Amino acid sequence: MRQLWFIAWVALVSPAFGAERPVVKSAAPAPELDALFARADGWIGADGAYSVAVSPKRTLWLFSDTWVGKVRDGRRTDATIVNNTVGVQEGSGVRVTYSVARGPDGKPAALIVPADGRGWFWLQAGAADRGRLSLFLNQVEKTDDKSVFGFRSVGLWLGTVADANRPPESWRVEQVKMPNAVFSTDRTLAWGAAVLRVGDELYVYGTDERRGKGPPDRRMVVARVRAASVGTFADWRYFRDGAWGEDFQSATPLAGDIATEYSVTPFGKRYLAVYTERGLSPRIVGRTADRPWGPWSVPFLLYECPEMSHDKKLFCYAAKAHPALSSGQGVVVSYVVNSFDFWQVAREARLYWPRFVRVTFASSE
Numbered sequence: 001m002r003q004l005w006f007i008a009w010v011a012l013v014s015p016a017f018g019a020e021r022p023v024v025k026s027a028a029p030a031p032e033l034d035a036l037f038a039r040a041d042g043w044i045g046a047d048g049a050y051s052v053a054v055s056p057k058r059t060l061w062l063f064s065d066t067w068v069g070k071v072r073d074g075r076r077t078d079a080t081i082v083n084n085t086v087g088v089q090e091g092s093g094v095r096v097t098y099s100v101a102r103g104p105d106g107k108p109a110a111l112i113v114p115a116d117g118r119g120w121f122w123l124q125a126g127a128a129d130r131g132r133l134s135l136f137l138n139q140v141e142k143t144d145d146k147s148v149f150g151f152r153s154v155g156l157w158l159g160t161v162a163d164a165n166r167p168p169e170s171w172r173v174e175q176v177k178m179p180n181a182v183f184s185t186d187r188t189l190a191w192g193a194a195v196l197r198v199g200d201e202l203y204v205y206g207t208d209e210r211r212g213k214g215p216p217d218r219r220m221v222v223a224r225v226r227a228a229s230v231g232t233f234a235d236w237r238y239f240r241d242g243a244w245g246e247d248f249q250s251a252t253p254l255a256g257d258i259a260t261e262y263s264v265t266p267f268g269k270r271y272l273a274v275y276t277e278r279g280l281s282p283r284i285v286g287r288t289a290d291r292p293w294g295p296w297s298v299p300f301l302l303y304e305c306p307e308m309s310h311d312k313k314l315f316c317y318a319a320k321a322h323p324a325l326s327s328g329q330g331v332v333v334s335y336v337v338n339s340f341d342f343w344q345v346a347r348e349a350r351l352y353w354p355r356f357v358r359v360t361f362a363s364s365e
Contacts, residue, residue: 021288021297021298021300022267022286022288022300022361022362023361023362024300024301024302024359024360024361024362025329025360025361025362026358026359026360027302027303027357027358027359027360028357028358029355029356029357029358030332030356030357030358033325033332033356034353034354034355034356036089036094036095036096037087037095037096037353037354038353039071039098040070040071040072041070041071042068042069042098042100043066043067043068043085043087043098043100044067044068044069044070044071044076044079044349045066045067045076045345045349045351045352045353046063046064046065046066046067046085046352046353046354047063047064047065047317047318047336047338047352047354048062048063048064048065048084048122048123048124048261048318048336049061049062049063049318049320049334049336049354050062050123050124050125050126050261050263050320051322051323051324051325052125052126052127052128052133053128053323053324054128054131054133054164054165055128055165057090057091058088058089058090058165059088059089059324060086060087060088060089060126060128060133060164060168061086061087061088061089061096062084062086062123062124062125062126062135063084063085063086063087063123064083064084064122064123065081065082065083065084065122066081066082066083066084066085066100067079067080067081067345067352068080068081068082068085068100068108071349074348074349074350075346075347075348075349076345076346076347076349079346080107080108082100082101082108082109082110082111083110083113083120083121083122083140084110084111084112084120084121084122084123085098085099085100085101085110085111086098086099086111086123086168087099088167088168089324092324092325099111099167099168099169100169101169111168111169111171112135112137112159112173114137114139114155114157114175115157115175116177118139118141118154118155119139119140119141119142119154119155120139120140120141121137121138121139121140121157122137122138122140123135123136123137123138124136124137124138124192124193124261125192125193125194125195125204125205125261125263126195127195127197127202127227127230128164129227129228129230131162131163131164131165132160132161132162132163132164133160133161133164134158134159134160134230134231135158135159135160135161135173136156136157136158136159136191136192136195136204137156137157137158137159137175137192138153138156138190138192139153139154139155139156139157140152140153140154141154147340148338148339148340148342153183153188153190154183155177155181155183156177156178156181156183156190156191156192157175157176157177157178158175158176158178158230158231159173159174159175160173160174160176160231161173161174162174176231178191178233179233180223180233180236180248181248182249185211186210186211186212187208187209187210187211188207188208188209188211189206189207189208189209189221189248189249189251190206190207190260191204191205191206191223192204192205192206193205193206193207193220193258193259193260193261193262194261194262194263194264194273194320195264196264196265196266196271196292197227198292200226200227200228201224201225201226201227202224202225202226202227202230203222203223203224203264203292203293204222204223204224204225204230204236205220205221205222205223205262205264206220206221206222206223206251207219207220207221207258207259207260208220208221208251208253217256218256218257218258218259218260218278218279219253219254219255219256219258220253220254220255220256220258220262220273220296221238221239221251221252221253221254222238222239222251222254222292222293223236223237223238223239223248223251224236224237224238224239224244224292224293225237236248238250238251239251239252239254239293240252254293254294254295254296255273255287255294255296255299257277257278257299258275258279259275259276259277259278259279259317259318259319260279261275261318261320262274262275262276262319262320263275263320263321263322264292265321265323265326265331266323267288267331269290270288270289270290271288271289271290271291271292272286272287272288272321272331273286273287273288273289273296274286274302274319274320274321274331274333275319275320276316276317276318276319276335277299279317280315280316280317281316281317282304282305282306282307282308282309282316283301283304283305284301284302284303284304284305284319284333284335284357285299285300285301285302286299286300286302287299287300302333302357302359303333303357303359305335305337305355307337311339313339313340313341313344314337314338314339314340314351315337315338315339315340316335316336316337316338317335317336317338318334318335318336319333319334319335320333320334321333322334325356328360329360329361330358330359330360330361331358331359332356332357332358332359333356333357333359334354334355334356334357335354335355335357336352336353336354336355337351337352337355338351338352339351
């Protein structure tokens with residue numbers, strides 16, 4: 001009886017419980033896509049790796065912490081790290097060109113820096129609308145933690161580029177601090193973890209993380225706004241209990257164990273969310289839904305990254321799908337491999353690049 005009661009309860013609180021999920025036919029590395037990003041000089045690896053299609057033939061790649069220097073004999077040398085860079089891909093079968101800013105001293109620098117001078121920006125999702133680019137900018141600063149996780153988010157900004165067809169190094173990025181975010185000791189509510197365009201509307205996905213005595217509880221939330229009005233925050237509406245309202249702090253959690261960065265993309269007549277399980281994991285999982293706001297299916301495995309089983313110092317994260325590279329009955333997914341030992345990333349240049357996987361399904365959705 002208790003087991004039957006539990007199943008009934010799960011079905012009640014999760015409308016997608018038991019919903020049909022796509023069957024993964026195969027999932028394999030795509031070295032030909034890895035090669036598009038392989039370089040030995042200049043830009044030599046980064047994480048983040050959001051892709052934004054500006055036109056059918058032009059895709060922007062948004063990177064966060066980026067190594068700039070040289071790769072020699074499998075090691076990074078004469079290298080430094082900048083907090084963000086942008087790549088431009090023209091077509092689908094050519095290498096990506098990179099824009100790395102230069103500071104007043106001529107040394108490599110972040111392409112976009114906070115207008116208030118505090119901390120730095122990591123680039124999250126973006127959306128293009130008739131040549132204009134909207135960027136969600138995660139403002140970060142250092143903490144006293146000496147590990148590779150010695151940072152915290154302190155703000156969220158919307159960056160706007162009037163003409164995204166210009167070379168990124170010539171962009172003038174208008175920055176507005178977003179008022180619909182929370183950064184407190186027990187809660188982080190932020191937007192721009194993923195963006196989905198449907199018609200003239202943007203669905204802007206975020207994360208609502210509550211912190212207490214146990215492990216952090218991070219969940220998916222979603223907002224909706226017309227693409228032309230993304231910078232007018234009074235026009236944003238937030239999904240809560242089956243309706244769209246004005247209170248961003250009460251947005252309904254849609255899925256648990258979500259990452260701070262993920263993707264939501266069209267999937268036949270449905271939608272597919274792709275992310276690294278709990279943010280750091282070898283497991284790249286997906287969820288499907290008939291509508292952008294769900295209800296979302298239970299997660300299903302897309303790919304298990306092998307690197308963490310080979311070296312306990314390594315961790316995988318930043319999984320997301322890339323529609324511009326996907327076709328047919330499949331999806332192209334990227335992820336990043338990092339190390340708890342910072343200097344291992346310098347010694348082993350095979351680490352800290354976007355790595356690509358082709359996932360195919362048994363039937364189209």
